[in-house]
Amino acid sequence: MIHSLIHICRIIKISRTLASHDALFPLDWLPLSKGLILMARLLSGFRVKKDCRTLRPGQKLAIALQKLGPSFIKFGQMLSTRPDLVGNEIASDLTHLQDNLPPFSSLKAIEIIESELGSSISDLFESFDKKPVAAASIAQVHFAVTRTINSENDETDRFDTKSIPREVAVKILRPNIERDFKRDTDLFLWVAKILEFVMPKIRRLHPVASVETFIETVNLEMDLRMEASAAAELRENFSNDNKYIVPNIDWERTSRRVLTTERIEGIPIHDVEELREAGHDLENLVKRASENFFRQVFRDGYFHADMHPGNAFVLNDSSLAVVDFGIMGRIDKETRHYLADMLLGFVMGDYDLVADVHFRAGYVPANKDRQAFKLAVRAIGEPIFGQASSDISIARLLAQLFQVTQQFDMETQPQLLLLQKTMLLAEGVGRQLAPNTNMWQLSQPLIEEWMKENRGPEAKLIEVTTNTLNALERLPKAISNLENITSKTIIDRLDLKKKDTQRLLVIWPLWFAIGLLAVLFWLKHY
Numbered sequence: 001m002i003h004s005l006i007h008i009c010r011i012i013k014i015s016r017t018l019a020s021h022d023a024l025f026p027l028d029w030l031p032l033s034k035g036l037i038l039m040a041r042l043l044s045g046f047r048v049k050k051d052c053r054t055l056r057p058g059q060k061l062a063i064a065l066q067k068l069g070p071s072f073i074k075f076g077q078m079l080s081t082r083p084d085l086v087g088n089e090i091a092s093d094l095t096h097l098q099d100n101l102p103p104f105s106s107l108k109a110i111e112i113i114e115s116e117l118g119s120s121i122s123d124l125f126e127s128f129d130k131k132p133v134a135a136a137s138i139a140q141v142h143f144a145v146t147r148t149i150n151s152e153n154d155e156t157d158r159f160d161t162k163s164i165p166r167e168v169a170v171k172i173l174r175p176n177i178e179r180d181f182k183r184d185t186d187l188f189l190w191v192a193k194i195l196e197f198v199m200p201k202i203r204r205l206h207p208v209a210s211v212e213t214f215i216e217t218v219n220l221e222m223d224l225r226m227e228a229s230a231a232a233e234l235r236e237n238f239s240n241d242n243k244y245i246v247p248n249i250d251w252e253r254t255s256r257r258v259l260t261t262e263r264i265e266g267i268p269i270h271d272v273e274e275l276r277e278a279g280h281d282l283e284n285l286v287k288r289a290s291e292n293f294f295r296q297v298f299r300d301g302y303f304h305a306d307m308h309p310g311n312a313f314v315l316n317d318s319s320l321a322v323v324d325f326g327i328m329g330r331i332d333k334e335t336r337h338y339l340a341d342m343l344l345g346f347v348m349g350d351y352d353l354v355a356d357v358h359f360r361a362g363y364v365p366a367n368k369d370r371q372a373f374k375l376a377v378r379a380i381g382e383p384i385f386g387q388a389s390s391d392i393s394i395a396r397l398l399a400q401l402f403q404v405t406q407q408f409d410m411e412t413q414p415q416l417l418l419l420q421k422t423m424l425l426a427e428g429v430g431r432q433l434a435p436n437t438n439m440w441q442l443s444q445p446l447i448e449e450w451m452k453e454n455r456g457p458e459a460k461l462i463e464v465t466t467n468t469l470n471a472l473e474r475l476p477k478a479i480s481n482l483e484n485i486t487s488k489t490i491i492d493r494l495d496l497k498k499k500d501t502q503r504l505l506v507i508w509p510l511w512f513a514i515g516l517l518a519v520l521f522w523l524k525h526y
Contacts (some may be wrong), residue, residue, distance in 0.1 A: 058093025071139035106130035266313030337525030
């Protein structure tokens with residue numbers, strides 16, 4: 001009960017901030033939202049900041065979330081991958097949410113480094129730049145040069161941090177960031193559970209599961225050893241490609257709260273004029289970027305999922321380099337094949353194939369009308385034909401598809417939503433570099449080769465054989481589970497009316513408490 005009252009007080013304060021930025025529309029998702037919105041406007045004195053009055057709703061929300069702090073910035077970034085929850089326009093605006101905050105002191109940064117690594121800063125580094133080069137919601141980055149340590153084995157072909165000085169980038173978590181995130185994510189989870197309980201219709205969107213995934217992602221992001229491992233895996237996947245650079249990890253100077261990597265020096269990939277002046281072939285850069293992205297998604301099933309322009313650089317030899325591996329996406333082999341077949345169906349105008357993929361994968365429930373779904377898919381695909389290739393956006397095609405499938409109760413697929421967001425960012429960069437070129441068309445030979453190897457007749461025969469063997473192995477377990485599933489269904493039906501009654505018992509005391517606290521809060525401030 002005490003925790004609930006604390007959460008309610010925080011909701012009131014958050015509502016006041018949203019009201020002052022004219023960004024109260026997310027409260028429409030809550031039950032009895034009209035009363036909460038009126039209360040929030042009263043607490044803000046019906047005042048809206050001038051710089052927010054002419055902005056789009058998503059832009060207003062982005063500014064308000066940035067004002068609310070690191071957890072809300074990260075939450076806004078998560079919402080940018082959920083157009084099924086917030087709509088395409090708001091999701092697009094949240095994609096541009098600025099993940100930057102004022103830096104914390106260099107003295108505190110040094111204190112954290114020394115505490116985490118168990119050595120003085122002078123023993124670890126020959127030089128340490130006290131001015132951070134970047135300060136985001138979770139961490140900030142300083143440049144440094146490692147301290148020389150005498151070693152008999154000087155392997156200069158590796159990132160040997162012991163034998164010779166190296167220029168590095170040192171990432172340090174913000175002080176108390178774990179505590180602050182825990183407080184905020186507890187609130188997010190509490191709200192999501194209430195929404196699922198009192199609004200059964202939104203359960204297919206899995207708000208609790210989505211928040212739990214968000215919490216898991218953020219917790220991993222706040223353990224910089226996980227980010228180091230992610231970078232190492234991506235680097236290993238591209239070990240045979242000397243034109244795609246993933247910075248090496250200095251494991252000797254890496255811990256849970258400190259990450260040290262090889263320093264990347266290059267031109268930011270969105271700086272078109274500087275790239276031209278340096279003599280880089282922009283179309284070739286787009287081609288290589290699209291091929292690298294395709295390999296990550298379809299070959300490896302593991303991709304960099306935070307590809308905003310500030311995380312990609314072009315080196316002197318036209319190599320592409322990426323940094324910041326806090327958000328990575330993973331897609332299993334089966335989902336990759338479904339995705340490939342889906343896109344192939346759109347390209348070929350084979351809407352039966354697109355519909356079949358959705359039903360076969362279980363994305364659309366089996367009891368839905370297949371022909372009606374096929375018509376909806378055709379409405380998305382037909383406008384593609386006749387367009388100039390440079391105007392076709394695969395990312396927007398997927399976004400439209402996710403929007404249409406809501407009408408057919410499609411279960412949310414977080415991994416595909418993350419992929420769609422990443423594709424949208426990649427397309428945006430591609431259009432900046434080569435406006436008249438479609439980045440996916442440049443990688444067509446690579447796509448065709450992959451399709452031939454993985455979706456050709458021989459590959460399908462191997463897949464069918466493997467799936468049959470796997471199915472036979474699962475059969476005894478499936479039979480043993482059938483009785484449990486049947487029993488659970490009967491129990492769930494018996495509990496349905498009971499839960500409806502419980503919702504009424506929960507919601508009215510909850511909003512009574514909110515109203516009482518709002519009055520006390522208002523009296524305190526006015």
